[in-house]
Amino acid sequence: MGLVVGNPRIPVPSTSSAVSDSGRSVPPCLWRDRDFRRLWVGQTASQLGEHTTLIVLPLFAVLTLNAGAGELGVLRAVGQAPILLLSLFVGAWVDRWRTRTVMVVTDAGRTLVLGAAVVAGLLGWFGLPALLLVAFAVGALSVFFDVAYQASLVRLVKRDQLLQGNSALEGSRSAAQIGGPALGGALVSLLSAPIAAASSALFFALSFLSIRRIRRTESIPERLERPPPLWRRIHEGLRFVVSDTSLRTVCLASAAFQFSFAAMMTVYLLFLPRELHLSGTTVGLALAATGPGALLGSMLAARLPSRFGYGMVLVSAAALGDGVFLCVPALHGSSAVTVSALLAINFVFGVAGQLVNVTVMAVRQAVTPDGMQGRAAATITFVGMGMAPLGSLLGGFLAMEWGLRTSLLLTAAGMMLSPVLMALSPLARLGRALPGPL
Numbered sequence: 199m200g201l202v203v204g205n206p207r208i209p210v211p212s213t214s215s216a217v218s219d220s221g222r223s224v225p226p227c228l229w230r231d232r233d234f235r236r237l238w239v240g241q242t243a244s245q246l247g248e249h250t251t252l253i254v255l256p257l258f259a260v261l262t263l264n265a266g267a268g269e270l271g272v273l274r275a276v277g278q279a280p281i282l283l284l285s286l287f288v289g290a291w292v293d294r295w296r297t298r299t300v301m302v303v304t305d306a307g308r309t310l311v312l313g314a315a316v317v318a319g320l321l322g323w324f325g326l327p328a329l330l331l332v333a334f335a336v337g338a339l340s341v342f343f344d345v346a347y348q349a350s351l352v353r354l355v356k357r358d359q360l361l362q363g364n365s366a367l368e369g370s371r372s373a374a375q376i377g378g379p380a381l382g383g384a385l386v387s388l389l390s391a392p393i394a395a396a397s398s399a400l401f402f403a404l405s406f407l408s409i410r411r412i413r414r415t416e417s418i419p420e421r422l423e424r425p426p427p428l429w430r431r432i433h434e435g436l437r438f439v440v441s442d443t444s445l446r447t448v449c450l451a452s453a454a455f456q457f458s459f460a461a462m463m464t465v466y467l468l469f470l471p472r473e474l475h476l477s478g479t480t481v482g483l484a485l486a487a488t489g490p491g492a493l494l495g496s497m498l499a500a501r502l503p504s505r506f507g508y509g510m511v512l513v514s515a516a517a518l519g520d521g522v523f524l525c526v527p528a529l530h531g532s533s534a535v536t537v538s539a540l541l542a543i544n545f546v547f548g549v550a551g552q553l554v555n556v557t558v559m560a561v562r563q564a565v566t567p568d569g570m571q572g573r574a575a576a577t578i579t580f581v582g583m584g585m586a587p588l589g590s591l592l593g594g595f596l597a598m599e600w601g602l603r604t605s606l607l608l609t610a611a612g613m614m615l616s617p618v619l620m621a622l623s624p625l626a627r628l629g630r631a632l633p634g635p636l
């Protein structure tokens with residue numbers, strides 16, 4: 199989210215707008231657009247592969263390789279490190295290329311990497327070093343895909359369809375959050391990590407096949423014969439984001455959340471099997487409860503901001519979603535009550551988190567020039583998600599030094615800094631209308 203200079207032209211899809219009886223233009227239904235459906239299918243498959251992988255690798259390390267808290271923190275940090283190392287470069291690069299090409303190539307790359315992991319596992323080489331290598335490679339390719347898909351929607355749909363499009367795409371991520379963790383946990387527990395990795399590879403292959411069928415020619419910024427140096431394009435993206443108070447707040451709030459959330463999740467993935475004595479399948483199912491909540495959140499995000507205001511939705515949803523994890527340290531044992539409480543906690547987190555994600559993304563896309571979409575998304579990702587590797591390392595350190603329950607309480611409390619920052623900023627004063635470019 200932020201201010202832009204000028205009046206950028208946002209490309210329109212080939213489907214024409216419908217007109218109501220009153221003569222006012224009404225956005226056409228995106229589901230009638232074949233290329234949007236192909237993007238949605240590819241995004242859903244890609245997110246399924248990503249969320250399956252995110253649970254497969256840590257659970258395999260904990261349950262099969264008996265990884266300790268420090269080793270798990272390193273594994274998660276290695277998988278998240280590409281966000282810190284590559285985001286700014288990827289954003290500058292994606293702005294000059296067709297997003298379809300970027301997504302297709304990265305899907306193919308993730309398929310090949312996980313396919314190689316399957317072969318390594320079958321040959322008995324799938325130890326911790328191999329896990330670290332796979333986690334870094336998949337994380338690096340995912341940075342390219344995530345930046346590209348955020349920029350792709352703006353090049354495919356009208357400005358007044360952004361909230362609808364983001365709601366649909368974030369709904370696909372919700373479906374992934376339903377199936378990915380449950381599938382990953384079950385496969386690791388019942389079969390083996392190589393088989394679980396093979397399932398992720400199949401999802402990425404499906405995403406590749408769907409996205410490559412997109413036929414619409416993207417409107418991308420005109421390439422100059424002598425384009426500015428890469429560092430200058432990165433600097434332009436940083437300056438664009440930093441120049442606006444609301445955008446700076448998004449970065450700070452995202453950094454506070456991602457740092458604390460990464461630390462909390464490192465402890466959480468140890469707390470569930472070792473403190474509450476839950477099986478890998480139960481852990482996967484508990485985490486999967488985020489998915490139905492996120493699915494509901496994506497539907498609510500298409501309505502609540504225009505009714506109650508974007509600022510009200512952002513602050514209240516962030517406070518609810520982050521605060522609910524303060525209940526987890528109070529749980530004991532593996533009873534049905536404990537499992538039910540975990541399901542409820544993750545469901546609420548999914549609803550609130552998705553409201554925040556969709557709302558912030560729609561606002562940012564609406565006010566960002568076409569040629570700056572990749573760099574704006576990458577800059578915010580760099581500042582926010584770039585803190586995740588450090589948070590994962592901190593979570594592993596706290597778990598070793600202070601114990602799982604105390605560490606979980608501290609890291610969950612740290613997540614509350616994010617809604618506080620938003621409440622004290624101009625974000626909280628956003629009204630019911632989607633902000634437009636200046």
